[in-house]
Amino acid sequence: MTGEIFASNVESAAGDKQMSLMVNAHSYLLTVGNRPGEVDPAHTLAFTLRETLGLTGTKVSCDKGACGGCTVLMDGKAVLSCMLLTIECGGKEITTIEGLMEPKTGALDPLQQSFIDHSAFQCGFCTPGMIMSAKALLAENPSPSEEEIKEALSGNFCRCISQYQVVEAVKAVSGKKR
Amino acid sequence: MGKPYRYIGKAxxxxDGAEIVTGRSHFVDDLRFERLLHGKVLRSPHAHAIIRSIDSSRAESLGGVKAVLTWENIPDLRYGNPRVFRLLDPKVRYVGDAVAVIAAESEEIAREAAGLVEIDYEVLPAVFGDYEASAPGAPQLYDEFPGNVLPLGDPFLGPKSMVEIATGDVESGFSEADVIFEGKCGYxxxxxxxxxxxxxxxxxxxxAAEGPDAVTFWVSNQAPYLMKAVLGSILGGNVDVRxxxxxxxxxxxxxxxxWQPMCYAALLSKNTGRPVKVVYSKEEHLAAFTLRPSSRLDIKVGMKKDGTVTAIAGDWLIGTGSYSQTTQAQVAVGCGEAMLAVRCKNWNVKPRIVCTNRTASGIARGFGGQELKCALFPILSRGMAKLEIDPLDFMKKNFIRPGEGYLWRNAQWYDYRGIDFTKMMDKGAEVFGWEQKWKGWLKPTTVEGNRRIGVGVGVHGNADVGEDVSEAYVRLDGNGRVVVHSCLQEHGTGQRSNALKVVAEVFQTPLEWVSMTPADTMVNPFEFGPFGSRGTYIILGAIVRAAEDAKKKLFELAAPMLGCDASELDTADGFIWAKTAPEKRLRWQRVLFQRTVLGYGRFEPDYSLSNCLMSFVEVEVDTDTGKLTLLRVVNATDVGQxxxxxxxxxxxxxxxxTAGIDSAIFEETVLDxxxxxxxxxxxxxxxxxxxSELPAIENVVFETPMPTHRFHAIGVGEIATSPGPSAVLMAASNAVGVWLDGYPVTPAKILSALGKLGSAGKIKDGANGK
Structure with a gap:
């Protein structure tokens, strides 16, 4: 298990264990340890994204894998970043909400624009997680039915009840290619 | 007929949409601070205990720990209603009550330090039941409240806040009734x-600028200015709160x-000289923060054959848990909301608030009225059933209408100045298909084998749409742009964006020319905050008045330049002209050269209007498993505009x-x-x-202009949760043909009502397929 976890991790000249984390097509070289700025083996991916890399678009609500607020993509699949240890994510490709915009132009992903057009949020705290779950669904199934959309979003808590408008926002871009 | 508005009413x-969908919306935990410390709360494992001694020396000596505060080393800070509840106290009153707060370099260190605080508790007997709380010999939470009964009334609401519903003469009311019935129901x-x-x-x-007694908060909230006032009153008059x-x-x-997490963070920061962040875990949120109050009604009702309610008398018991901040205000508003929904000349309902050893109750959507009416309507239903009255007819007949009035939270009588909601109720019923689906009391709409469908209806209104005070400035800048100064914070309703729309409407400017200050108490005037659906009428009202004031001042400056009277001017898209000579147009920039125009608006409370929401629900009950499925909801309302x-x-x-309809189906807090x-x-x-379990929802919205104010709109968001729960109870009772009285309507309650559960809670009659 340890060997597998650290398969993509390397040891630096100083003897520090290092790992590379690919986030939003940017490769971060991180030191494994418990000093500030390092990746403690106990750190979740959500913690590393937010606190070490400053990518605060990923929201943490329950921190126990129940609410979907911290959903990011790992190799294209929706995962709960609060339930993954960062040291397990070496060599994986992570996409967060910050990675959805066109990097050169800053243009919004059509899904993001559709959320704006449909006011598919109220307080907006669940929205990054909702969008990432929907993004993973559309990658796998570009033309989902309404039932499939609801099923794909069923792990994403929204207390304001924005889901009706979220479903409409996802439907509006389904079947269309970026 | 086309709408006369450029923005209002249009999507x-x-x-803040682009920020939300890109993750750049900066919620509190997303803000970055230099030298930030992390605060953690050590909480009591006992429901009721005296702290005999507390030793934090081991915690303090842990590397990275910067401060450990207990009741022994902080000032005696108190808040609540009445103001007797201490921030940290030598007595703990619920499992999760705060014992110590710790600031450390990281959350992990703070958590570890919490485990090193040594406490010697003297465990006391505890009381959890609201009825038991006042029984002879019951454990007492506070010396100040014998029998665990809290005083009624909230000084905030005025000298004479509503402490009961008492009008007319209930005895003569009962003598006029065709049927008199008694009932108990708890929400x-x-x-x-x-x-x-x-x-x-x-x-x-x-x-640096404001001195040592200044404290700044960045807080997840919906009312920054109100929190400034609250924290100022707790921390003392010399402390400048931003x-x-x-x-x-x-x-x-x-x-x-x-107030508690804010005070923890403030005291830890004062102690350490560094910014301190306190983030409640979800477990703390659920076990050591706000629940809905519990509500139990025990009343006698007189009713006539035509649905006239002649008298309501009895007791309303409200459980507030370990302390109260707003429960008395919720009782006051709840009493008024009952009067809005049920016309009755003779009332005598006596509320009583008790405290028990659980986390406190406080504000939730529906603020007192939902709590009262979720218990009231199931009792009224028994009378309607006896007299074979359709509940839709009853609600239409008894909801407030022009020409009538009610007592509101300040115990003052208000003559209702709003609109008649009957037509929208009829339309809601038509869209829902009430006439076809309603088969009578305790009668299912359809039965197919073990699947029974039932329907129910509920109604709610709130005169707090006009509560409390809002102020705003509207500033016109030299570049022709408009800035709204308001302490309105965005908490999800979109009301900040709505403020921009109404201001753009007043000036007829492009929407993007209007912006708004951050909700910072230092730069903005007083704003009570968006509660009780007051945002649309009061907050936007103050902002519109500020805009109109600024527009008037702008016209006064422009008038001599155009050689006419200010009253003759009009404006759009940054130009001003005389209505009589529209070809001669003056740019705002010329009027505003090296000048700022500032308009001021204030809106005083007005309790003479009410909103109204009627919810129709259709449920399916599986009589084998007891599972209730919410199939469809039709909400009907009239928002004026x-x-x-x-x-x-x-x-x-x-x-x-948000503790709404689903509080009738599966939401509950389970206390051991x-x-x-x-x-x-x-x-x-x-x-x-x-x-994947969303029911179909249809919202029927009428726009009968409110005659009372500009743009004629009234808010409804707060009460969305309120009519539904009792409607679900009604629908479930009709589906199974047996009265169901308890929330939530769990499978066990349904099977029990159907006689399919034995005394030990085991399923009888092979209902589970065995």
Whole structure:
């Protein structure tokens, strides 16, 4: 298990264990340890994204894998970043909400624009997680039915009840290619 | 007929939309601070105990720990109603009550330090039941409240706040009745408003400019100015409080009870000289923060054959848990809301608030009225059933109408100046198909084998749409842009974006020319905050007045330049002209050269209007498993004038969550009756509705212009949750043909009502397929 976890991790000249984390097509070289700025083996991916890399678009609500607020993509699949240890994510490709915009132009992903057009949020705290779950669904199934959309979003808590408008926002871009 | 408005009533994108969908919306936990410390609360494992001694020396000596505060080394800070509840006290009163607060370099260190604080508790007997709380010999939570009974009334509401519903003469009312019946019902399952973002705050004590007694908060809340007032009153008159209200990840009223985490962070910051962040975990949020009050009604009702209610008399018991901040105000508003919904000349309902050893109750959408009416309507239903009255007819007959009046929260009588809601109720019924689906009391709409469908209806209104005071400035800059100064914080309703729309409407400018200051108490005038659906009438009202004031001043400056009287001028898109000579147009920039125009608006409370929402629900009950499925909801309302159609749709769909309709189906806080520990303080065991289980919702919205004010609109968001729960109970009772009296309507309650559960709670008659 340890060997597998650290398969993509390397040891630096100083003897520090290092790992590379690919986030939003940017490769971060991180030191494994418990000093500030390092990746403690106990750190979740959500913690590393937010606190070490400053990518605060990923929201943490329950921190126990129940609410979907911290959903990011790992190799294209929706995962709960609060339930993954960062040291397990070496060599994986992570996409967060910050990675959805066109990097050169800053243009919004059509899904993001559709959320704006449909006011598919109220307080907006669940929205990054909702969008990432929907993004993973559309990658796998570009033309989902309404039932499939609801099923794909069923792990994403929204207390304001924005889901009706979220479903409409996802439907509006389904079947269309970026 | 086309709408006369350029923006109002039209779908426009939320101003903060791009930030929300890109993750750049900066909620409190997303803000970065230099030298930030992390605060953690050590909480009591006992429901009721005296702290005999507390030793924090081991915790203090742990590397990275910067401060440990206990009741022994902090000032005696108190808040609540009455103001006797201490921030940290030598007595703990619920499992989860705060014992010590710790600031450390990291959350992990703070958590570890919490485990090193040594406490010697003297465990006391505890009381968890609201009825038991006042029984002879019951454990007493506070010396100040014998029998655990809290005083009624809230000085905040005025010298004479509503402490009962008492009008007319109930004895003569009963003598006029065709039927008199008694009933008990409780809405006492303690659902949690549970916003997704838990309570959180960063505090920094001391600012160079304002001196050592200045404290700044960045807090997840919905009322920065109110929190400034609250914290100022707790911390003392010399302390200058500044509150920044950024995006808030949901509140539903609840986060107004954030004085404790705010004080923890403030004192830790004062102690360490560094900014301190306190973020409640979801478990703390569910076990040591705000629940709905529990409500139990025990009343006698007189009713006539035509649905006239002749008298209501009895007791209303409200459980507030370990302390009260707003429960008395909720009782006051709840009493008024009952009078809005049920016309009756003779009332004598006596509320009583008790405290028990569980986490406190406080604000949730429906503020007192939902609690009262979820218990009241099931009792009224028994009378309607005896007299074979259709509940829709009853609600239409008894909801407030022009020419009538009611007592409101300040115990003053108000003559209702609003509109008649009957037509929208009829339309809602038509869209729902009430006439076809309603088969009579305790009669299912359809039965197919073990599947029985039933329907129900509920209604709610709130005169707090006009509560309290709002102030705003509107500033016209030399570049022709408009800036709204308001302490309105965005907590999900889109009201900040609506403010931009109404101001753009007043000036007829492009929407993007209007912007708004951050909700910072230092730069903005007083704003009570968006509670009780007051945002549309009062907050936007103050902002519109400020805009009109600024426009008047602009015209006064422009008039001599155009050689006419200010009253003859008009404006659009940054130009001013005389209506009589529209070809001669003056740019705003010329009028505003090296000048700023500032308009001021203030809106005083007005309790003479009410909103109204009627919810129709259709449920399916499986009589083998007891499972209740919510199939369809039709909400009907009349908002006078839609400001933002998408935002309104979102608010109305919010009827399910936030301790709303689902509090009748599966939401509840489960307290262990022996230990007082909350057994479902996490988001797996505290049930919530997932996307795959959404019922069909249709929202029927009327726009009968409110005659009272500009733009004629009235808010409705707060009450979206309120009519539904009792409607579900009604629908479930009709589906199974047996009265169901308890919330939530769990499978066990349904099977028990059907006689399919034995005394030990085991399923009989092979109902589970065995």
């Amino acid at each position: 426009t994108p939320r101003r 006492d399952n303690l659902p949690n408003p549970m916003p997704m973002e838990s309570p959180r705050v960063v505090a920094l004590w001391g600012r 509150v920044f209200g950024g995006p808030c990840g949901g509140s539903f009223g609840s986060k107004l009870m954030s 839609i400001i933002d159609p998408q935002g309104l749709e979102g608010q109305l769909c919010g009827c399910l969550g 009756p022996l230990s007082g520990r909350i057994l479902n303080a996490n988001m797996i065991d505290y049930k919530w509705r997932t996307s």
